[in-house]
Amino acid sequence: xxxxxxxxxxxxxxxxxxxxxxxSNPLKYNDPFDTIINFFFEGNYELLYKKFIDWGIDNPxxxxxxxxxxxxxxxxxxxxxxxxxxxxxxxxEENDNILLWSHYANNHEGICLEYETIEYDGKPSLLFDAxxxxxxxxxxxLKVNYIDKPLPKxxxxxxxxxxxxxxxxLSTKYKIWENEKEIRCIIPNSKxxxxxxxxxxxxxxxxxxxxxxxxxxxxxxxxxxxKKNHKNIKFYSAIQIPNEYRIEIIQEF
Numbered sequence: 001x002x003x004x005x006x007x008x009x010x011x012x013x014x015x016x017x018x019x020x021x022x023x024s025n026p027l028k029y030n031d032p033f034d035t036i037i038n039f040f041f042e043g044n045y046e047l048l049y050k051k052f053i054d055w056g057i058d059n060p061x062x063x064x065x066x067x068x069x070x071x072x073x074x075x076x077x078x079x080x081x082x083x084x085x086x087x088x089x090x091x092x093e094e095n096d097n098i099l100l101w102s103h104y105a106n107n108h109e110g111i112c113l114e115y116e117t118i119e120y121d122g123k124p125s126l127l128f129d130a131x132x133x134x135x136x137x138x139x140x141x142l143k144v145n146y147i148d149k150p151l152p153k154x155x156x157x158x159x160x161x162x163x164x165x166x167x168x169x170l171s172t173k174y175k176i177w178e179n180e181k182e183i184r185c186i187i188p189n190s191k192x193x194x195x196x197x198x199x200x201x202x203x204x205x206x207x208x209x210x211x212x213x214x215x216x217x218x219x220x221x222x223x224x225x226x227k228k229n230h231k232n233i234k235f236y237s238a239i240q241i242p243n244e245y246r247i248e249i250i251q252e253f
Contacts, residue, residue, distance in 0.1 A: 001095075001114055001115065001116060001117065001206075001207075002091040002092070002093060002114075002115050002117055002124075002126075002141065002183050003091055003092045003093070003094065003095045003112050003113065003114055003115070003209075004021070004090075004091050004092075004112065004113040004115065005092065005097075005100045005101060005103075005104035005105040005110065005111075005112050006104065006105060006110050006111055006112070006113060007104070007105060007106035007109070007110040008106070008109075008110055008111065008218055008222070012110075012111070012113075013225060014197075015113065015205070016113075016205065016208075016222070016225050016226050016229060016230075017225060017228075017229050018199065018229075019129070019199050019200045019201075019202065019204065019205055019229075020197045020198065020199055020200070021089050021185075021197070021198055021200060022089065022196055022197055023087035023088060023089045023185075023187065023196045023197070023198060024087065024088060024089075024196060025086065025087065025088075026086065026088045026170055033173075033174050034173055034174075035088075035169060035170055035172070035173075036150040036151070036169065036172075037073045037166070037169045037170075038073065038150060038151055038152065038153040038154060038169065039067070039072075039073040039153075039154055039155075039156045039159075039165075039166075040067075040071055040072050040073065040153055040154070040155060040156070041067040041068055041071055041155060041156050041157060042071070042155055042157070043155065043157040043158075044157065045064060045065075045068045047157060048064045048067065048068065048156060048157050049061060049064040049065075051156075051157070051159075052064050067156060086166065086170060086186065086187065087186070087187045087196065088170060088184050088185065088186050088187075089184070089185045089198075090182055090183070090184055090185075091115070091141070091182070091183040091184070091185070092180060092181050092182055092183060093143070093181045093182075093183050094181050095112050095114065095209055095236075095249055096238070096246070096247040096248070096249055097179070097180070097181065098245065098246075098247060099179055099180070100112075100180060101211060101212075101238065101247070105211050106211070107213065108211040108212050108213040108214070108238070109211055109213045109214050109215065109218075110211050110214065111208055111209060111210055111211060111214070111222060112208070112209040112211070112238075113205060113207075113208060113209075114205070114206055114207030114208065114209065114234075114236075115200070115204050115205055115206065116203070116204055116206045117141065118138055120137065120138040120140060121140070123140045123141070124140070124141045125138035125139055125140045125141055126138060126139050126141060126185055126200065126204065127200065127201040127204060128198055128199065128200055128201060129198075129199040129200065129201055129202075130201075131199075133198065139185055139186075139187060141183050141184065141185055142167070142171045142183070142184050142185075142186060143171075143182070143183055143184075144171050144172070144173050144177075144180075144182040144183070144184055145168075145171060145172045145173075146172075146173055146174070146175040146177060146178035147172060147173075147174070147175060148174075148175055150172075151168065151169060151172055167186050170184070170186050171184050171186060203230070203231075203232065205230060205233065206232070206233060206234065207233060207234040207235070207236060208222060208223075208226055208233065208234075208235055208236070209235075209236040209237070209238055209249055210222070210235070210236065210237050210238065211238055212237070212238045212239060212240050212247065223235060234251060234252075235251070235252040236249050236250060236251050236252060237249070237250050237252055
């Protein structure tokens, strides 16, 4: 299982009603230290262009030309912020994280969505609606790697597996965030039709956890919406444990 902490808004209601999740460009995150991509270029432009074609990079000629001109990827991004068409959706491996409830679920007045994962090639993955994705296989989930210093610079010309290296950059953060226990769903070339939304396979959303401060009428509205669109969804409540810095998740019957 993976978890998504949410406040109650129209986007959350859409996630419940239509089984959508929202992807974003990691280079536009509020944290400028998140996703430091350290590609640079020195060498033969024609070889670089050919490599980008072989790797299936979107707009390979423009990307190679820009990297040749600006040399460092951060400089490219300043001129062409949409050139790298990659998308990320963030989850957590925990459903009782007090910090996440406070930051992303409106100070415990929101909810936490529970998603069921499947195993694909030995790794937990998400299954998307085949009609919505340009790829017909599950997307593997990655645990974020928390480190002290950014990953080293790599010359794109000599990178054997550009996409894999890109994904490594996209799944690395400064260790100060490690308590979030983040899981990322990364799609390097945004291979879905309804970008930035992507529809999950039916029944992937399997549970909703209500924050310990959620208002009763809001809770009832979310329950009604979920029951209308999901047959077997389960509901849980977050309970504050007296005299402890801890939350317990209790299933409702």
